[in-house]
Amino acid sequence: MPMNVEGRWGLAQSDGLTMNLSLKQEGTSFSGEAEFDIDGGRVTESVSGKVTDSDITFKRGTLHYIGTFAQGQLYGLSIDFQDAGTQATWFTPKVFEPL
Template identity: 35%
Template sequence: MPMDVRGNWDINQGNGYTLHLEVDHQDPDGFFGGRVNIHGKAGYHPIADAKATDTEFTFMMGNGRYTGRFDEWGRLTGITYDEAHPQSQSTWHAGKTFGKLVMA
């Protein structure tokens, strides 16, 4: 089963930005959707091309690609980069830990 990434949580980037995610749905295959806000900036952006497995995590926000890995304790860390300028990168970590997705 994939990791459960539903809910409201933050990504803290190494470059000082914080993203607030609102993941409102996730299917049994791990595909998820919702919206994201860059802390301190107005408006939300849709989460696109998003999937979580039991070990990996990825989504797009605008031109930004976020990829990460879950460790054995459910901590999530990764890297983000601008697809138009791949040299523009930052590390990140989630502000919470995650467990396996349980479907009712």
């Protein structure tokens, strides 16, 4: 059974970016919006991805996010596929439960 990632939750990256995700989920697929502040302005981008009981993958623009659930908490890595040198680790303090 996949983890339930639906709703609004925050994500903090090692590069200082914090992002709020608002997601709708159907089974193992989800989509929604990511909101974050950059260069003094608020940005909203679409996100979509897949989730299982142990990991998550999603895309935001050219960034790909890969994460793992550990005791319900989520940790991972983001990679910019246009510049593979642009990477950041990330985590969310939210504890997730199965669907």
